[in-house]
Amino acid sequence: MKKTHWAFLLFAASCGGGSNAPQAESPQAAPAEARTTTGDEVAPPPEVADLAGAAEAPPEPAIPADTVPLASRMAPRHLAIPETRRGHTERFVFDGFHRGWFARTPAGQQALLTPIYGDGKVFVGGGFGSHQVFAYDWRTGEREWTASAPDGGPSAAILEDDKILFNTESCTLFAVDAGTGRQRWSRWLGDPLMSQPAAANGLVFSGHIIDGQSPGGLTAGTTGWGTGDGRRYGFTALNLSNGAPRWSRPVDGDVMNAPILDGDDVFFTTMRGTVYRMDQRSGHVHWHRRLHATSAPWIEGDEVHVTVRLRENGGVREKAIILARDGGGTEHELDAVDAAFVSGPPDPGVQQGWAYEGSRATVVAGRMYQTIGNEVHCRDADTHELLWRRRYTEDPRARPASPPAIAGSQLVFGTRDGVLFGLDIDTGMTAWAYDVGEPIASQPTIGHGWVYASTTRGGVVGLEVSDVSFDGWHMWGGNAQHNGRVMATEPPAEDDERPTEGTLALGGAARDGEVAGFPLRGTRVSANVSGFVARVSVEQTFHNPYERPVEAVYLFPLPDDAAVDAMELRAGNRVVRAQIRRREQARQEYAEARDRGVLASLLEQERPNLFRQSVANIRPGDEIRVTLSYTQALPYEAGSYRFVYPMVAGPRYDGGDGEGGGGASAPRQVVLAPGGQRPDRVEVSIDADFGVDVGEPTSPTHEIGVERDGRRVHVALQEGARPDRDLDVRFPVAGEAPAVSVLGSPPEGEARGHFSLAIHPRLSVADDEVMPREVVFVVDTSSSMNGRPIELARAAMLRALGGLRPTDTFRVLSFSDTTSALSEQALPATEENVARGRRFVSDMQALGATEMVRGLRAALDPEGEDGRMRVVLLMTDGFIGNETEIFREVDQRLGHSRLFAFGVGSAVNRYLLTRLTEIGRGDLQVVTLDESPDDAADAFHERIARPFLTDIAIDWGDLDVADAYPRRVPDLYADRPLVVHARYGHGGEGDVTIRGRIAGRPFEQTVRVSLPSDGDTRPELESVWARTRIRDLMTAMALQPSDALQEEVTQLGLAHHLLTQWTAFLAIDEGYRAEGEAQTVQQPSEMPAGITAPPPEPRPSPVRRARASSATRSTFGSDLVDSFGGGGGGYGRGSGGSSGAVFGAPRQAERLPAAEASPAPDTASTRGLRRRRSTNCYELARRPDGTIDQAMLEDCLRRQRAGGAEKTGGAWRGAPKRGVPGERRLVGDRRWRI
Structure with missing residues (x-):
């Protein structure tokens, strides 16, 4: 299986000297003119007035702290962590079933900084005295690789755009591959470094000392900044892609913790207590203010939150103040607390500054949280009213706690006593507390149910404290901008459970939605491929562990074009074969049998690619085997036949009229709970003879084994494969595909024969005949795309933008709850406009519901330019339930446009995307998690640049052919075959002519076809023909519902023994009875791989209205309304969603009164x-x-x-x-x- 390689960026800290740590009372120097010698010439910033001191404010009424320390109120549970040697990891279990691991870095007794969580790994530097960076598996703690740098001191890291950035003592920015740890490139900054970098909008920002090699021409002795220690300091922006400097500015000290990025601004506090606001693109200094600040700022709308040091009555205190974003003036001062640990600067060495973490506030969902002094505070972010305060130690002399990390409804921090606390954010009461046994000084991180923290003795601990929905704080400061939680997904509004490759969930009358396991012991998929048609059986084995009989609901995905024509159920020694019935009749007979206590099974089609099996009255201890059989014509793409078996169905958001499934309610799904059992084996075997020579089969999704016997190929899935993604096996045809392939089943008596025909036309066109194009990119940025899918989409988009022709025009849109666009009109594909598009794409984040209709309307509605062919490229996972509404919208608005689909993810909705491209006269391409998005983007450009055949008609000549489907032959693109399924009266040989138009010119090609008159019959071809006819009828019904068409589909299902929307398989065994009432439950299932799992139900919070966007973007429709803390997000719409559409992502929000x-x-x-x-x-x-x-x-x-x-x-x-x-x-x- 292919591996995805990320890049790590290593920043350097102190190469040899000391550092300037915060000084207590230094005079302020005036700023000098800054110079830059990098590629982006920027005018020197004007002189900025220095705002000294802080305005006086009346004392604030204080709420007494809960004086009972948290550790006394709820005694922390001691974790039985095994003794761990240097360089090793030990795993353990706590609280009965939760998992944990503890890793000791090779350097041993080193203070470690905040770990970073991403891509299934935990990354951490080995400490100030270490030269190494480590990658650990997020669930086991096993070390995956080690990267070594020239000097020590790796800082806390950030993750942005598949790159990880951090500082080391080598003073140099390193880039190493995250998959292997190999160095990619490096960039010197200055000697020494202490702080972390930050990244956004394609730029990396870092403070550094100035020496002769520093970027930007800011050499020592020429900047005019005096710091009292003889050193000079700069602040630099670099390209994220290659580390090339963009601009540099002089500042009065090294940066405390890290720069903070928000909108177009960068904020930071220096070690001399000065707060800066600069422009990210130009480095222009908007303002700076000397405040004796002791923390990095937090930016919330128009407010800048920092803490400052005070000297009162011979003692030292610390307090939070709020500055105005625009000018830096003081807007509010909060009450001060005792904080002896900020009485003076850290030791004047690099290590103290490198490890320093201040009392930085965190603002989430209208509340401000802060560990300050020996207390944790919660305030209303608007009124600054103190809502609660908790004391966690009696001794404020040493900084007792790390800054908090917040996810879901909990606030998490560590203490010098070695305790990890989780507090309820609404009340401040302790939700849990665990004694790690070693001091924790750095902010923890939270990812998918796990909390990760580093210790001051070289340890890294991972604790599974919740399920995968507990997520949102992946690095210091939450994200790569250090100013908020990672955008996590929300639960779907309707279908909040997902079927895996076969979840035998226990169903029936919902008693508070009971959930339990019905263990799946194994899945066996057997496929036999002849020509290009596959006959597949799926057997899954379950065991009933309960002491009572059960009624089970079995949810499973299959290919959307699968013709399901048989099912049998084995319970113990009983075998039940199903018969076809009208669906309502089958449901009624099933209910009657269930009530009598006899064994009954009901198989229904919920959607074209999702099925439901109900099994009533399974006795305790019985083993259940369910075997389904289906037939499918394999697609041919890019020179290969593809066998795709879906193992998991993604969650779906139904934002439309509820008709997406054709009238049946969608089955419920639940997320796999902690400790939930997994299938212990999945077996897949494929025996294939395509009638032509094929090369070595490959799979971008799974490890496979291959055996050959002449033309026959046997493929087997390797043991241990996880069923959290679709299996995709590709069989490359050796040489060119044959011009024509025919599979036939001869007539029997009065019954007609059936055949499947694949023709590969030879298409060509001169370059000067290709029309100019308007390319419209439409990207799904809803919550289901969060994680690896949005990363792939961004990468593919960046590549696709680079592939535009100079004669093209283009637009870029994204959609979730709202629709955002780069511009209102199509832009010429100039270098400047493409760069604008790249910045727009880099800012995309996955959050919100999947309102696909609005995105497609925005793409298709504007009038296009005459003489240009409009090509719409939709990038999505397709996790929506209102397919019917989408089909109608595209059919009505398409005009002369062409719609292409780019499926992104491990389990895309192929049914939706295939139908969309058929209606849209385009083509579908799917990129899996381990495939290159660059290659996929290049393939798209190649596809639309090559000729395609339109207005296709088939002349069957003298052959006795009837009922050929599809009726409307879709446009044909290069390297794709024309596939038709039909019936015939008698065999024979004749010429078949394909006619159409290519680039406006007539096209014609004749092939010789032979249909068998006798021989062995192939019943599967009848099933494929009937399924194709049903598919035609269902597409027509999606565009125009009709009772007559529904009845025709029903009759086809009954006549050809096929499962449809209105037919079902029913089996009743009167000889098998169960005693007692059956209990009802539901079984959780997995998320498709690569998707960030949904967080919990949103906590009610005030609604916020977006401020005006930047000048480069415009807004239409109503204002964007979002509910922070979970609203407007998810696979379904959360509270506070808006129907308006917004060009551009919203800036910081102003508050509206809460409902x-x-x-x-x-x-x-x-x-x-x-x-x-x-x-x-x-x-x-x-x-x-x-x-x-x-x-x-x-x-x-x-x-x-x-x-x-x-x-x-x-x-x-x-x-x-x-x-x-x-x-x-x-x-x-x-x-x-x-």
């Missing part, structure tokens, strides 16, 4: 939370052998229905007595009472 609180509606999302909540009962009742303790289960469910346990002090009363007394399970980062 009056009202009871939460009983939505699908809240029902999904209740289903996840009760997972605990089933997990607590599970015995070590996997069976369920029925008494414990029923007792837990009874307590849950009765209102749950009661919280008292730091413990819980009424919780099931298993594991640690008072144990609380965290689901979705919330503390559920059980």
Whole structure:
């Protein structure tokens, strides 16, 4: 399997000298003119007035702190971490079922800084005395690689645009590959360095000392800055892609912690206590202010939050102040607290400045959180009212706590006592506390249910404290701009559960959405390929561990063009073969059999690529085998036949009229809970004979084994493969594909024969015949794209922009809850405009619902320029449920445009994208997680640059052919075959002529075709023909619903024994009976690989309105409204979403009055939370052998229905007595009472 390689950027810290740490009372020097000698010439900034001191403010009423230290209120649980040697990792389990790991770096007793989480890894430097950087697996802690730098002192890291940046003592910016740790490039900055960099908008920012090799021409002795230690300091911006300097400016000291990026500005505090605001692009100094500041700033809208040092009555205190963003004046001062640890500067050496972390505030969802002095504070961000304050130690002399990290509803920080605390952000009460056993001085990080922290003794700890939805703080400061949480996904509005390759979930009457495991013991997929048609059987084996019978619901995805024509169910020694029925009739008969207590099974099609199997009255201890059979014509693309087997279906957002599935309700899905069981094996085997020679099969998604016997090829999935992505196997044809391929099944008696025909036309066109183009890029930036998919989309977009012709025009749009655009009109593909497009793409973040209709309207509605062919490229995972609405919109608005689709991810909605490109007269391309987005973008440009055949008609000549489908033959692109399925009356040989137009000229090609008169029949060809005809009818119904068409589809399903939207398979075995009432549950399933998992239900928060965008972007429609803290996000719309569309991402927001609180509606999302909540009962009742303790289960469910346990002090009363007394399970980062 191909590996994706990221690049790491290593920044350098002190190469040999000391550092200037914060001085207590130094005079302020005036700024001198800055010079730059880099490629981007920028005029020197004007003189800026220095604003000294802080305005006086009346004392603030103080809320007394909770004087009981947190560690006394709820005693931290000691983690039984095994003794860990240097350079090794030890794993452990805590609280009964949660996983943890502890790694000791090779350098040993070194203070480590904040780890970084990303791409399934945890990255951390080895300490100030180390020369190494390490990558660990995020769940096991196993070291994956080690990178060595010339000198020591790697700082905390950031991740941006597949690059990781950090400082070391070598004073040089290094780039190393994240997959291998190999160095890519380097850039000297200055000797020494202390702070972290920050990155955004294609730039990297860092402060540094000035020496003769520093960028920007800022040489020592020429800048005019005096710092009292004889050193000079600069602040530099570099290109993120290659480290080339863009501009440099003189400053009065090294940067404290890191620069902070917000909008078009960069803010930072120097070690001399001065706060700066500069322009990111030019380096223009808007203002700077000497304040004796002790923290990096936090930017929230028009406010700049910092802490400052005060001397009062011979003592030292620290307080937070709020500055105006525009001018730097003081707007508000908060109450001061004792803080002896800021009485003077750190030791005047690089190491103290390198490790310094101030009392920086964090503002989230309208509240400001801060660890300051020996307390943690929570304030209203608008009124600055103190809402709560908690004391976590009695001794404020040494800085007792790290700055907080915030995710979901929890605030997480570490202490010098070695305790990790998780506090409820609404109340400040302790949710959990764990004693790591070693001091923690640096901010923790939070990623997908895990908290990661480093210790001052060379340790890195990873703790699984919640499920994967607990996410959002991946590095120091939250993200690469150091000013907020990582944009995480939200739960879908409707379908909040996902089917995996076969989740036999327990269903029935929903009792608070109960969730449990029905362990999938194995999946076996067997495919036999003859010619280009595959016959596939899927057998999945489950076991019922319960003490009562169950009714099970089996959800599984299949290819959207699969003709499902058989199913059988084996329960114990019983075999049940299904018969086809009208769907409503089958449902009624199934319900009657279920009520009688007999074994019954019902197989339904929910969507063209999603199916549901219900099995009633499965007895305890029985083993269940479900075998389904389907036929599929394999697609041919880029010289290869492709076998794609979907193993997981992504979550879907239905923002339309609810008709996406053709009328049936979508099945519910739940996220896999912590400790949830995984299938222990997945087996896939493919035996193929394509009738032509093929090369070595490959798979970009999985490891495969290959055996050959002449033309026959056997492919097997390697053991240990995870079913969290679609299996994609490619069989390259040796040489050119044959001009024509025919598979036939001869007539029998009065019945007609069936055949499948593939023709490869030879298309060519002169370069001067290619029309000028308007290329419209439309990128899905909804929450389901978060993680690897949006990274791939951004990378492919950057490459695609670079592939535009000088004669092209282009537009770039993105959509989620709203639609954003680079410009209102198409822009010429000049170098300057393409650079604007690249910046727009680099700013894209995945957040919000998937309102695809609005994005496509914005792309298709404007009138195009005469003489230009409009090509729309849609980049998406397709995780929507309102497919029908999308099809209608495109059909009505397409005009002369052509719509291409670029599927991004591990389990894209191929049904949606295939139909869209058929209606849009375009083509589909899918890029998997491990494929190169550059290659995919190049293939798109090659596709639209090459000729295509339109207005296709087929003349069958003397052959007795009828009922050929598809009726409307789609436009044909180079290297793609024309595939037709038809019936015929008698065999024979004849000429078939394909006619059409290419670049406006007539095209004609004749091929010789032979249809068999006798011989072996191939029933699968009848299934493929009938499925293709049904597909034609369903496309027509999507555009114009019709009762007559629905009945025709139903009759086709009944006649050809096919599953459709209105037919179902039913099996009843009257000889198999179960005693007792069946219990009902639901089983969680996995997220598709690469997607950042959804966080918990959003906490109500005030709605914010976006400020005006920058001058380079314009706004149309209503104002963008978003609900911070989770609204407007996710696979479905969250609270506060707007129907308006906005050109450009919103800037910081101003506050609007909060709506009056009202009871939460009983939505699908809240029902999904209740289903996840009760997972605990089933997990607590599970015995070590996997069976369920029925008494414990029923007792837990009874307590849950009765209102749950009661919280008292730091413990819980009424919780099931298993594991640690008072144990609380965290689901979705919330503390559920059980």
